[in-house]
Amino acid sequence: MSGRVIPLHDSRSLHPLAVAPVRVGMPLLDARGRPLRDLRISVTDRCNFRCGYCMPKQVFGKHHEFLPHADLLSFEEITRLARVFVALGVEKLRITGGEPTLRRGLEALIAQLAALRTPDGRALDLTLTTNGSTLVKKAASLKTAGLNRLTVSLDGLDDAVFQRMNDVGFPVADVLDGIRAAQAAGLGPIKVNMVVQRGVNDDQILPMARHFRGSGVTLRFIEYMDVGATNGWRMDQVLPSHEVQRRIAAEFPLVPLSASAPGETAERWAYADGGGEVGFISSVTQAFCGDCNRARLSTEGRLYTCLFASRGHDLRGLLRGLEPVSDEQLAGAVAGVWTGRTDRYSQLRGTAEAMAEPRVEMHYIGG
Numbered sequence: 001m002s003g004r005v006i007p008l009h010d011s012r013s014l015h016p017l018a019v020a021p022v023r024v025g026m027p028l029l030d031a032r033g034r035p036l037r038d039l040r041i042s043v044t045d046r047c048n049f050r051c052g053y054c055m056p057k058q059v060f061g062k063h064h065e066f067l068p069h070a071d072l073l074s075f076e077e078i079t080r081l082a083r084v085f086v087a088l089g090v091e092k093l094r095i096t097g098g099e100p101t102l103r104r105g106l107e108a109l110i111a112q113l114a115a116l117r118t119p120d121g122r123a124l125d126l127t128l129t130t131n132g133s134t135l136v137k138k139a140a141s142l143k144t145a146g147l148n149r150l151t152v153s154l155d156g157l158d159d160a161v162f163q164r165m166n167d168v169g170f171p172v173a174d175v176l177d178g179i180r181a182a183q184a185a186g187l188g189p190i191k192v193n194m195v196v197q198r199g200v201n202d203d204q205i206l207p208m209a210r211h212f213r214g215s216g217v218t219l220r221f222i223e224y225m226d227v228g229a230t231n232g233w234r235m236d237q238v239l240p241s242h243e244v245q246r247r248i249a250a251e252f253p254l255v256p257l258s259a260s261a262p263g264e265t266a267e268r269w270a271y272a273d274g275g276g277e278v279g280f281i282s283s284v285t286q287a288f289c290g291d292c293n294r295a296r297l298s299t300e301g302r303l304y305t306c307l308f309a310s311r312g313h314d315l316r317g318l319l320r321g322l323e324p325v326s327d328e329q330l331a332g333a334v335a336g337v338w339t340g341r342t343d344r345y346s347q348l349r350g351t352a353e354a355m356a357e358p359r360v361e362m363h364y365i366g367g
């Protein structure tokens with residue numbers, strides 16, 4: 001049987017008058033008291049990789065369908081919305097996707113976002129997550145455009161394992177060259193994210209730790225998550241962070257570090273001998289919803305308040321509606337969504353409440 005994997009387009013419509021009051025300078029808190037600090041912007045739902053845990057090639061005999069270009073937010077629309085989020089307290093912008101570096105002219109968007117300032121005049125933490133495949137070509141221009149730092153995803157050093165993970169035959173050496181290009185361009189501090197799947201790439205944990213120790217790059221291990229509905233997630237493929245940490249500490253003793261920012265996803269550790277830092281992102285075994293301060297703007301302008309959401313709130317509809325809306329009205333609409341937010345999917349995983357509705361794919365919502 002063939003068919004299409006269509007991202008869930010189920011959205012909640014927003015009305016600019018259905019708003020919450022915005023108090024300038026006061027943190028905007030959700031219904032669980034969590035501030036809005038981090039906006040992750042998906043600039044494309046397309047990708048040149050097919051990682052099995054994210055966008056598997058074979059999905060029940062179907063293939064992925066992507067948004068037509070006209071549905072994507074323009075750079076001007078993204079920047080306008082980002083400005084509204086920054087006025088509401090966002091201090092960090094992460095550009096993601098899909099593979100964000102595939103979006104044509106991305107540097108122009110980065111330049112626009114880099115010019116934004118917080119209400120008290122500070123520059124933002126502007127970062128990007130990439131599979132690293134285009135960095136040799138693009139690292140310097142991303143830096144010139146105003147990107148501060150980046151995170152590269154890499155799931156192993158062995159070509160056979162990595163090519164099995166990305167499923168398009170992309171070689172490790174090209175990603176490593178990309179990381180070096182990013183370091184040379186001054187896009188630091190650089191983080192490398194490795195999703196660990198038991199029995200698939202867990203033999204790469206120690207080679208990766210040995211490789212990045214002392215390199216100035218922070219390696220972070222991510223527990224394989226049940227995000228989306230197409231990756232065939234199974235709990236027995238999750239290698240808990242404490243086990244990853246045990247394997248590393250057996251060779252390189254580790255000491256704990258304190259969090260560098262509130263709501264941080266990774267638990268930070270340092271190599272006791274001064275070899276740098278390593279992190280563990282344990283969203284399956286140690287959910288961190290309690291201080292989750294992240295909002296997500298999808299490729300076509302829907303606001304998601306959780307990575308595991310089943311519905312987004314249609315901001316593009318407000319931007320492109322017949323009635324013009326002011327930035328204040330947009331801010332009120334976003335504030336209305338955020339103040340009503342109760343999400344805590346990872347804490348509820350496995351319960352009827354968490355499993356009740358289908359989830360949107362991560363490459364669409366923005367990882």
Ligand SMILES: Nc1nc2c(ncn2[C@@H]2O[C@H](COP(=O)(O)OP(=O)(O)OP(=O)(O)O)[C@@H](O)[C@H]2O)c(=O)[nH]1
Nearest residue numbers: 151191193222264265266281283292294307346367
């Ligand atoms: N469950 C869950 N997982 C998340 C969330 N945010 C990030 N992750 C996971 O953590 C991984 C790393 O995210 P990053 O964007 O690199 O991490 P970050 O902590 O926001 O970034 P830094 O500011 O560089 O530390 C993602 O690829 C996801 O797998 C979240 O809100 N919920």
Ligand SMILES: C[S@@+](CC[C@H](N)C(=O)[O-])C[C@H]1O[C@@H](n2cnc3c(N)ncnc32)[C@H](O)[C@@H]1O
Nearest residue numbers: 053054097098099129130131153193224225367
């Ligand atoms: C969706 S990708 C988008 C950015 C870019 N294409 C990349 O791979 O870095 C963002 C991050 O999500 C992570 N990710 C995707 N699916 C995941 C899953 N099922 N569990 C944990 N992390 C996942 C990836 O490893 C990557 O670091």
Ligand code: SF4
Nearest residue numbers: 047049051054098131
């Ligand atoms: S994790 Fe990133 S590189 Fe891999 S398929 Fe998803 S979007 Fe593409």
Ligand code: SF4
Nearest residue numbers: 289292306307345346
């Ligand atoms: S599961 Fe949802 S609420 Fe929990 S940390 Fe992730 S994005 Fe935040």
